[in-house]
């Protein structure tokens with residue numbers, strides 16, 4: 013890589029505190045980050061305004077056969093389930109961008125582990141990068157350094173090459189080099205390789221996250237018989253003391269971090285956080301359950317909307333040893349974003365672009381983030397680094413559905429649950445380059461992250477039933493984002509979501525009296541949700557309703573999606589589930 017990129021210098025990261033101070037000083041001296049003296053060891057980075065989110069359209073998986081990566085679509089239909097590139101074109105894309113791209117820069121070599129070092133569920137990677145911001149972030153997000161390097165005794169690790177590139181055009185921001193016009197994110201599953209050029213932001217550059225833990229991870233998982241998913245993991249202890257773990261897949265910026273750290277509004281419940289973004293899930297022959305680890309070591313969380321009211325546990329986590337990106341700064345050395353408590357009298361705000369903020373427009377970028385050590389979370393689960401992972405009792409799917417989709421419903425079976433995951437849709441958010449609030453298909457919250465053909469992925473999920481003696485988690489769908497006639501959310505969300513989790517737990521316990529059958533699944537029967545102490549008027553009938561016309565349309569839309577996007581790759585069992593939904597709706 014050094015021969016290709018011609019760096020001025022090579023630094024192999026040991027992960028030490030001393031090294032970290034050196035990296036931070038380098039970033040400070042370059043003007044990439046500024047100190048936030050209001051807090052302990054916190055820093056703010058402002059990116060080039062053209063480099064603020066993941067770029068799905070420039071993200072490719074490279075395999076010999078196109079169909080190994082993406083389903084064959086109907087003639088004339090643009091595929092929405094990932095982008096394929098031939099190995100030849102991938103080589104060319106690299107050759108066009110990387111030669112001498114690190115000239116005058118240091119090449120950092122980052123050995124890192126996804127998952128606790130030494131856990132049988134963990135995997136090792138090495139990322140080469142010319143961005144000290146990436147080094148500082150990877151140190152928070154992964155287990156990085158010497159321990160990991162010492163574990164490497166073969167070629168069995170994921171190889172990740174990253175350069176921010178260099179666009180010296182008129183719009184360039186010197187302290188945040190990048191090359192937006194030529195940005196490209198490439199993956200070669202056959203060789204466990206990732207190559208990323210042109211962006212320093214988030215999932216484009218912290219290659220352990222989406223590129224490794226999800227895209228390459230899902231291909232390894234397919235080969236080895238486990239699952240790599242875009243899911244939070246939490247532990248929940250109800251008043252009866254029986255602790256359970258659940259995982260939940262919501263699309264980007266749809267509430268994973270918030271649910272993973274929730275402060276329950278119901279008395280006597282305890283929620284503890286294992287992870288907020290990614291779960292690696294594997295059958296454990298000892299318990300006969302699926303066990304999950306969080307492969308990450310930090311949170312790269314959405315800042316806007318985070319407040320003492322919505323997410324006090326996040327607020328207690330992120331004001332120490334944190335690297336903020338694209339949030340607003342306050343004149344007293346702190347940070348600010350939309351939804352956060354107002355700054356004190358006399359304190360002025362500088363927006364994420366570095367301009368004085370007059371209260372109009374966004375102070376923070378909607379996809380601005382905090383990058384904080386997970387161990388700082390006051391409710392981090394005692395087993396969050398358990399090498400065996402935690403056993404999953406339930407899996408939730410969910411998204412932003414302003415209309416028609418009830419607060420919660422439960423799948424009739426595993427096949428039905430997999431169907432529900434495949435049919436997930438959600439409003440677009442600022443986490444990627446999409447414009448507007450259009451409702452998009454986002455199956456399993458994985459649309460931007462599949463490492464292989466979605467049809468094969470569905471079959472792999474279905475095949476989990478074949479594990480000998482397996483006790484699979486129950487599957488549910490939730491929607492915190494249904495809106496009333498007035499355009500306001502019908503459900504208070506956040507800490508009150510415990511009321512839904514409570515119902516989920518009681519269903520797992522086998523209480524049949526609290527659910528009623530609807531065409532889409534089992535929903536809470538009248539009076540079954542615990543609404544004790546809930547403020548204000550909640551239109552529960554509306555929240556839980558399953559409008560027939562809406563769902564007839566929805567089922568047609570799902571059918572159209574399958575037919576256009578995977579006419580040849582959809583497993584029969586999923587097609588049958590759609591037919592079953594349609595006939596239940598007819599009967600209704």
Ligand code: GTP
Nearest residue numbers: 264265266267268269270314316317443492505506
């Ligand atoms: P990624 O890190 O992009 O994968 O996002 P995420 O799924 O972790 O989303 P996160 O928890 O950061 O939430 C994104 C936005 O949704 C924030 O602005 C939250 O305030 C908001 N949000 C989260 N939970 C709820 C909820 O229950 N109700 C409402 N109304 N908003 C919520």
Ligand code: SPV
Nearest residue numbers: 066214215221222264443
């Ligand atoms: C997401 O978009 O789902 C994220 C943020 O978690 S990023 O790391 O940029 O992918």
Ligand code: MN
Nearest residue numbers: 242264265289
């Ligand atoms: Mn995410």
